[in-house]
Amino acid sequence: MAEVRLQNVSKTFGEVDVLKSVSLDVRDGEFLTLIGASGCGKSTLLRIIAGLEAQTSGTVTIGSRGVDHLRPKDRRIAMVFQSYALYPHMTVAQNMATPLEIDRCYLAERLPLLRLLSPRRKRLQAEIREDVLKTAEQLKIEPLLGRRPSQLSGGQRQRVALGRAMVRQPDVFLMDEPLSNLDASLRVHMRKELAALHAELGATFIYVTHDQVEAMTMSDRVALMEAGEVLQVGAPHELYQRPANTRVAAFLGSPKINLLDADADVSGALSLFGQPLSVEAGPGAKIGLRPEAVILAAPQIAGSVAGRLVAMEDLGHETVLDLDVDGKRVTLRTTANAITAARDAGWIGDNVFVKFDLSQLLVFDGDGNRIETAEASAPAQAAAQ
Ligand SMILES: Nc1ncnc2c1ncn2[C@@H]1O[C@H](COP(=O)(O)OP(=O)(O)O)[C@@H](O)[C@H]1O
Ligand SMILES: [Mg+2]
Structure with missing residues (x-):
């Protein structure tokens, strides 16, 4: 488990300041939501935490480690995208096993024929199978393990994408609008599932959305962003009842x-x-x-x-x-x-x-x-x- 600390993180794309000195402390085990209108810099900030994008200046700390020099796979984070990004030619089990194989096997051991020569192969594969099964049980998707993504509903794909993020037991989950491709009733259902999953795992969740209902219902705290800046951080009811300024007041609440x-x-x-x-x-x-x-x-x-x-x-x-x-x-x-x-x-x-x-x-x-x-x-x- 880990807290995430952002200190004066800025990002410039060409001439444009997309993030303007963002500082934010996400507590250990907290569900923190980054919310803001489209284009305000939420995804960019998440990608910087993940290491998929380099900041122009500022530092990111996860747990007690500065991670700016670490590659994404060494940051003990997992990212869940809106598009799920599942491999279409692989089964659910293979999709979920992939992050573990990348972690635990040498390159040669992952190649179709060469891996047959590895003396560790049997043991590694058994361990990986067991870890995949454990996660699948947790998400109640064992019956789906043999299917391919095309044979799954939107909600099932979402769960598999979560499963693939969970297998490595990351300290921090980063989620970028993971529910936005689901229809309205499934979204309501998955909101509750995600909140329950967060409670069960006890991991730190950083969740990006432009949907204020998602932000208000699932989060311990919300960070409201506008044009590359964090306007206010606090519990959902705090932002609603005691907004720092008119911009926060106007963003939250429907009708306005x-x-x-x-x-x-x-x-x-x-x-x-x-x-x-x-x-x-x-x-x-x-x-x-x-x-x-x-x-x-x-x-x-x-x-x-x-x-x-x-x-x-x-x-x-x-x-x-x-x-x-x-x-x-x-x-x-x-x-x-x-x-x-x-x-x-x-x-x-x-x-x-x-x-x-x-x-x-x-x-x-x-x-x-x-x-x-x-x-x-x-x-x-x-x-x-
Ligand atoms: N690779 C990139 N090159 C240039 N501009 C980008 C790039 N990625 C994002 N941007 C710009 O940065 C701003 C913030 O984008 P983004 O972080 O995706 O916003 P959000 O996720 O809040 O909708 C947008 O104006 C977007 O056009
Ligand atoms: Mg985005």
């Missing part, structure tokens, strides 16, 4: 967070649709409200405001409403029960009456960085009313 230009009086005290907040901020401040922090409310309740209904999406278990409140677009998300009750009470028509859960309020300064507020640390009384 409401980021509203704050109204400030001359002294800088902020208010939200006429309701004073105990926050001060300079020019350009923004207020962040998650769609679940906007709540359907009776018109007579203090602090409730009316918004014009612009769009409504009924998803069955929840409904998403887009409102125009005083010229500002506000999205709210509510459960099926709540919207039925609000409809019956007449709070929804051309206008929709809402209030705001100020305990969930986020405030960002003119540079987009979050500032601590009294509201945000108060108990969630608004939601309980």
Whole structure:
């Protein structure tokens, strides 16, 4: 087992700075997800950890070893790709045995005819077979060992690719969007399997995805990347509830967070649709409200405001409403029960009456960085009313 430490890792392709001095500590046995939009440098960072790409500057340490001089196969890591990269002409057993043969056998012992001459051949092959079988049992793929990749479903191929990574018992698993070729229901299933596998193996997982549901559900911690930089590292709920800046706030969450230009009086005290907040901020401040922090409310309740209904999406278990409140677009998300009750009470028509859960309020300064507020640390009384 091992921790992975990146110190000031930069990568330049030609003129382009793809990674800009990334520093990140991945803990021993942790499931850490690198998340960010396509092109932000996730795969490049993973390939640098694996040794498949050389960084322009900075260092990578795995366990207590600096690995910058080590070849990929000597780093005690295994990589699982989106494309699986299985050998099509080999059976599952042969695919899984290949990394072990490369590790344990001399070149001559791997060649079809020459290997017959090796005195160690029988013993080595028996050991390798046993290790492959052990991993296959762990992944419940023993019945597939004799098949070729073309005879497997997408989910089975995924499992075999995992198996091939597992046989060498690496300290660190590196996974680059391994679920993105699977259909939606299988992806949900494999998410749970991967999380369980991580718990069982106790190895360090570094997982790359652009899918925030994968990141939120499987990870111990998430590192959110943008344009070659790590914006914030933390537990999933921490990034969601206490984003460092507007960029993190806007990336996580679906529907997106409401980021509203704050109204400030001359002294800088902020208010939200006429309701004073105990926050001060300079020019350009923004207020962040998650769609679940906007709540359907009776018109007579203090602090409730009316918004014009612009769009409504009924998803069955929840409904998403887009409102125009005083010229500002506000999205709210509510459960099926709540919207039925609000409809019956007449709070929804051309206008929709809402209030705001100020305990969930986020405030960002003119540079987009979050500032601590009294509201945000108060108990969630608004939601309980
Ligand atoms: N071998 C390469 N040569 C030139 N540019 C590259 C190379 N590999 C990646 N890039 C560029 O680096 C940026 C980051 O790529 P990548 O790490 O694959 O992003 P991600 O995995 O987050 O989608 C992209 O703009 C991509 O075009
Ligand atoms: Mg990628």
